[in-house]
Amino acid sequence: DAGVTQSPTHLIKTRGQQVTLRCSPKSGHDTVSWYQQALGQGPQFIFQYYEEEERQRGNFPDRFSGHQFPNYSSELNVNALLLGDSALYLCASSFGDELNEKLFFGSGTQLSVL
């Protein structure tokens, strides 16, 4: 049973570019959350998708957008990249409103913005 898978594992972009990160949830899960982990910090909640709609959003600008597909996989898009967007982007999946310990994380995508 594959867990949460993310692609790519590493990515290098330049300022002003756009990037798309992908996530496949754990089998049986229908909810996907995205987190940004800057160097030396804990993960910070970006947004959560359920039934192909954004259900919750953290304190991130509109440059950060997402999408959830009918198969529950998800994409995170970041436009007009800034140097400060360099971070590890983590995807987490769960089933509906299950308790938090049922939240499973992927290994992340390391984004470097030059």
Next chain:
Amino acid sequence: DQQVKQNSPSLSVQEGRISILNCDYTNSMFDYFLWYKKYPAEGPTFLISISSIKDKNEDGRFTVFLNKSAKHLSLHIVPSQPGDSAVYFCAASYMEYGNKLVFGAGTILRVKS
């Protein structure tokens, strides 16, 4: 606004001894707390949790204590093993947040053999 704080960036402990990791929070609405462990190149994995209606939860070598009046929780690992060496994150949530978590900055634990 750091709602969850882990003030010790790192901790070094001898194998077999107790490891104590601390976490403080400021938002009194938090009612659910979790600890995650993270190895390099892997995502965080759930370790143990505690609801605000309890003051202690135990799972094998891991025990979490919650002091609501002090807005403080701690994770005890006894006995510590070299395989416990990882980054430990404290996280908090409350019902209206659903399963959105607020994380601390993490503590690097090194268990020396």
